[in-house]
Amino acid sequence: xxTKRWSKRWLALAVPAGMLVGVGGVTFxxxxxxxxxxxxxxxxxxxxxxxxxxxxxxxxxxxxxxxCNDCHVPPHFPGxxxxxxxxxxxxxxxxxxxxxxxxxxxxxxxxxxxxxxxETNSQVLQDNCxxxxxxxxxxxxRGSTWADNAIRCVQCHRGVGHxxxx
Amino acid sequence: xxxGTRKRxxxxxxLVALGAAIGAAGIAVLLINIFExxxxxxxPFLRLVDVxxxxxxxxxxxxxxxxxxxxxxxxxxxTRTKYGGGLVGPEGTLPPEKAQRDPWLTRVFAGYLxxxxxxxxxxxxxxxxxxxxxxxxxxxEAKQSGNCxxxxxxxxxxxxxxxxxxxxxxxxxxxxxxxxxRVSEMSYWDAHKLLAQTTNGAHPVSCVDCHDPxxxxxxxxxxxxxxxxxxxxASSASVPHLPSIERWRRGDRSKPYDPNTDGSRQEMRSFxxxxxxxxxxxxxxxxxxxxxxxxxxxxxxxxxxxxxxLKGHRFKDWIHAETGMELLKAQHPEFELWSQGIHARSGVAxxxxxxxxxxxxxxxxxxxxxxxxxxxxxxxxxxxHPYPDEEIRSRVEAIQDRHFAxxxxxxxxxxxxLDAIDAVRKPYDERNRELAEAKAREALAKDAxxxxxxxxxxxxxxxxxxxxxxxxMWRAIVEKDPSLKELGELQRAAxxxxxxxxxxxxxxxxxxxxxxxxxxxxxxLSRQAEVKAVALQGRLPAPANGEKQ
Numbered sequence: 001x002x003t004k005r006w007s008k009r010w011l012a013l014a015v016p017a018g019m020l021v022g023v024g025g026v027t028f029x030x031x032x033x034x035x036x037x038x039x040x041x042x043x044x045x046x047x048x049x050x051x052x053x054x055x056x057x058x059x060x061x062x063x064x065x066x067x068c069n070d071c072h073v074p075p076h077f078p079g080x081x082x083x084x085x086x087x088x089x090x091x092x093x094x095x096x097x098x099x100x101x102x103x104x105x106x107x108x109x110x111x112x113x114x115x116x117x118x119e120t121n122s123q124v125l126q127d128n129c130x131x132x133x134x135x136x137x138x139x140x141x142r143g144s145t146w147a148d149n150a151i152r153c154v155q156c157h158r159g160v161g162h163x164x165x166x
Numbered sequence: 167x168x169x170g171t172r173k174r175x176x177x178x179x180x181l182v183a184l185g186a187a188i189g190a191a192g193i194a195v196l197l198i199n200i201f202e203x204x205x206x207x208x209x210p211f212l213r214l215v216d217v218x219x220x221x222x223x224x225x226x227x228x229x230x231x232x233x234x235x236x237x238x239x240x241x242x243x244x245t246r247t248k249y250g251g252g253l254v255g256p257e258g259t260l261p262p263e264k265a266q267r268d269p270w271l272t273r274v275f276a277g278y279l280x281x282x283x284x285x286x287x288x289x290x291x292x293x294x295x296x297x298x299x300x301x302x303x304x305x306x307e308a309k310q311s312g313n314c315x316x317x318x319x320x321x322x323x324x325x326x327x328x329x330x331x332x333x334x335x336x337x338x339x340x341x342x343x344x345x346x347x348r349v350s351e352m353s354y355w356d357a358h359k360l361l362a363q364t365t366n367g368a369h370p371v372s373c374v375d376c377h378d379p380x381x382x383x384x385x386x387x388x389x390x391x392x393x394x395x396x397x398x399x400a401s402s403a404s405v406p407h408l409p410s411i412e413r414w415r416r417g418d419r420s421k422p423y424d425p426n427t428d429g430s431r432q433e434m435r436s437f438x439x440x441x442x443x444x445x446x447x448x449x450x451x452x453x454x455x456x457x458x459x460x461x462x463x464x465x466x467x468x469x470x471x472x473x474x475x476l477k478g479h480r481f482k483d484w485i486h487a488e489t490g491m492e493l494l495k496a497q498h499p500e501f502e503l504w505s506q507g508i509h510a511r512s513g514v515a516x517x518x519x520x521x522x523x524x525x526x527x528x529x530x531x532x533x534x535x536x537x538x539x540x541x542x543x544x545x546x547x548x549x550x551h552p553y554p555d556e557e558i559r560s561r562v563e564a565i566q567d568r569h570f571a572x573x574x575x576x577x578x579x580x581x582x583x584l585d586a587i588d589a590v591r592k593p594y595d596e597r598n599r600e601l602a603e604a605k606a607r608e609a610l611a612k613d614a615x616x617x618x619x620x621x622x623x624x625x626x627x628x629x630x631x632x633x634x635x636x637x638x639m640w641r642a643i644v645e646k647d648p649s650l651k652e653l654g655e656l657q658r659a660a661x662x663x664x665x666x667x668x669x670x671x672x673x674x675x676x677x678x679x680x681x682x683x684x685x686x687x688x689x690x691l692s693r694q695a696e697v698k699a700v701a702l703q704g705r706l707p708a709p710a711n712g713e714k715q
Contacts, residue, residue, distance in 0.1 A: 012182055
């Protein structure tokens with residue numbers, strides 16, 4: 001077992017691995033991958049899916065006080081980044097694999113339109129409403145927030161984040 | 167041994183290379199996908215050919231806007247909902263006659279062309295063809311004027327051309343109105359021929375009719391809509407769902423209301439549809455007009471018609487063959503009834519539900535396959551109403567089922583009214599028949615053309631003439647006798663309301679409460695007419711020969 005043979009093996013692994021990291025890095029940079037770690041709401045519209053939500057948030061009542069992350073991911077480490085990772089994965093898979101003509105006969109859709117919030121994220125959203133407004137509202141919402149049949153803030157206050165998309 | 171190790175080593179290299187290749191390929195595909203989406207977002211369309219005001223052929227526009235054109239083409243596909251579209255056959259087959267489901271229609275329209283042929287709707291792609299194969303518009307009978315082409319054809323180049331010839335120095339708006347008037351004076355088939363010459367083949371309404379070819383902005387082109395909406399703006403009718411009109415009214419009114427400059431983008435998304443999906447009069451004796459001078463509600467339009475004189479006679483669409491009363495026919499007042507509903511009041515435009523936005527890659531496209539929102543409730547309704555498809559559909563159908571029940575009841579009331587008025591008229595006709603026949607024979611004896619007809623033709627002509635004489639005698643007594651005249655007014659008002667709702671294409675959905683109110687009035691008026699007619703049945707007016715000669 002000579003040092004020569006080891007270096008050959010390493011070389012054989014290192015070259016393709018390096019190329020992958022290189023191409024992958026360029027792709028990551030091109031897709032503005034690091035922006036997803038930020039709080040900038042423009043990042044959420046990177047892939048164009050959230051254009052309507054982004055546009056209407058800019059005109060919405062919360063735009064001066066809350067960005068996407070303030071409502072849609074937990075406020076602190078590590079929950080915040082776990083939520084980003086989980087949603088990032090689901091979004092990437094769905095939006096990349098969605099056929100360009102989702103209406104074509106036989107096309108397999110990876111997500112349905114209009115997009116809807118999932119239960120886990122809905123709970124995050126509700127918790128975030130109370131994160132800011134809870135002190136004033138704890139008499140009103142006690143318990144009702146976590147029960148299965150809870151009425152959530154946004155069921156009535158629908159336009160507070162982003163409104164109807166027209 | 168040395169050999170085996172080398173082989174294993176080579177295999178390991180190959181596997182690493184393969185893994186790297188698959189990984190690289192995956193990343194490359196992802197990179198391309200991201201690149202494509204970014205490009206799409208940058209260039210929503212590519213103007214490959216130049217389009218102008220005179221390009222009525224949508225195929226040319228389709229080169230630049232293939233996604234919208236694809237949708238437009240799909241309007242040729244048959245679709246159906248619970249109440250709309252009838253039984254769907256293969257593409258190109260005609261939908262059934264409306265009277266198959268609602269037999270009362272044939273009675274209500276007796277003596278009018280809608281009793282001959284009145285079918286369920288097809289898609290936009292068929293609008294011109296449907297107007298040319300209907301039995302209401304047979305070439306040899308020449309019963310329709312060029313007015314129809316205002317909406318069935320892409321006719322603006324012809325209007326402009328005729329207008330320029332007639333009024334070379336007038337504004338474009340006046341020229342277009344003049345063009346409309348010129349075409350209204352032609353027979354349908356002459357106008358069609360001229361249109362085909364002008365635009366190199368006649369096309370159904372297409373891209374240029376709603377879009378500015380330079381900017382793609384929505385715009386209104388149809389002169390009858392321009393005139394109609396200007397009159398509506400100038401009236402005092404309440405239109406809270408059209409804020410730009412209310413804004414214009416508060417201004418100095420130095421210029422007439424112009425939807426293309428005063429209307430908001432959201433209003434335009436309804437106005438372009440309101441160019442055709444409205445109540446209008448398109449008869450041979452007038453230039454096409456929308457009756458919005460007093461407002462958009464059923465009684466405001468009725469009041470306008472009732473006070474309108476056409477060639478020295480109170481406005482009417484036709485004389486009912488059974489009762490001999492002068493009646494009104496409603497077209498398809500979708501815009502008017504949408505205006506009375508909660509969606510209009512909430513600022514929801516026609517296009518929001520009938521042409522909802524969809525996503526193709528990174529692009530947001532307005533669906534140009536214009537169709538019933540029930541066929542894609544997810545895009546049409548759920549953007550605002552976040553409930554499952556089934557829930558939405560059943561909510562709409564609950565409204566439509568109730569509406570259909572009331573509509574059917576209203577149709578039955580109208581039929582009973584006709585029976586009762588017929589029973590007043592029939593004995594009167596019987597007593598006049600001898601005189602009517604004598605008059606007819608006398609008149610025909612002087613007619614040289616009559617003598618040349620064969621026996622069958624002569625019989626037919628004689629019967630027509632007798633019928634006309636009987637009608638004239640009946641009309642004379644109706645004009646004189648206040649109780650008969652009142653019957654006529656009741657029938658006119660009842661049928662106008664019934665038809666205003668029945669001709670509208672939404673089975674009650676566009677304004678459920680308003681339409682129920684109108685049908686309630688229709689039922690009430692029909693039954694009032696029936697009660698009064700029954701009371702008159704024993705008390706016949708004096709026959710015509712008693713008064714004349």
